[in-house]
Amino acid sequence: MQDFGVYFELGLQHILDLGGYDHILFVIALCCTYFIGDWRKVVVLVTAFTIGHSLTLALSVFNLIRVDTALIEFLIPLTILVTAFSNVVTKRRRRQVNTDWLTYSYALFFGLIHGLGFSNYLRALLGKESSIATPLFAFNLGLELGQLVIVFVVLVLSFIGMTIFSVSRRDWTFFLSAAVFGVAFVMALERI
Helix, strand or coil: CHHHHHHHHHHHHHHHCHHHHHHHHHHHHHHCCCCHHHHHHHHHHHHHHHHHHHHHHHHHHCCCCCCCHHHHHHHHHHHHHHHHHHHHHCCCCCCCCCCHHHHHHHHHHHHHHHHHHCHHHHHHHHCCCCCCHHHHHHHHHHHHHHHHHHHHHHHHHHHHHHHCCCCCHHHHHHHHHHHHHHHHHHHHHHCC
16 A cells, blocks of 8 residues: 555656646646636546546556657647647637537547656556556546646636636636747747
8 A cells, every 4th residue: 555655646746746847737728718616627627638648658558559759748748739729719608519528538638648758757667566557546546636736726816816806717718828838839849
């Protein structure tokens, strides 16, 4: 059970590490169009991302998939760019047309890409373990909790911005998405 705690903490640190801010940026871009009342949708959205992330981590750890690290390191900021850009140009019509399933699908797909970004390191760590199922589960559980911490912070900041500072929903989404887009654009350029 001690190994569970170690891998859980590793997953938590992986997502909350400011040095690896690409995952933080992606989660911010993913949830910045939502607000406190949408928390259930955001939890499902983040869980879809975690499922994709977990799937490619597992496939990589079992040596069923290998992808060039340089390609993945470029694709990760690209997923952030696409998500942030879609937030800015897509008019949200949640009440008229339910597009949640599409959003969940691309979160799952982008999770597949992000999972490959950490797979080599995790494969090296888990290579020493006799059974990798429990450590892999613990890592992904820590990852999910870390993402939910980021979501909570974004939703609270959204609430404060809209209620205390009277920022419009459109302006808030544009501000966060544009900031994330700018950082991800620089990151993508550095990784070409």
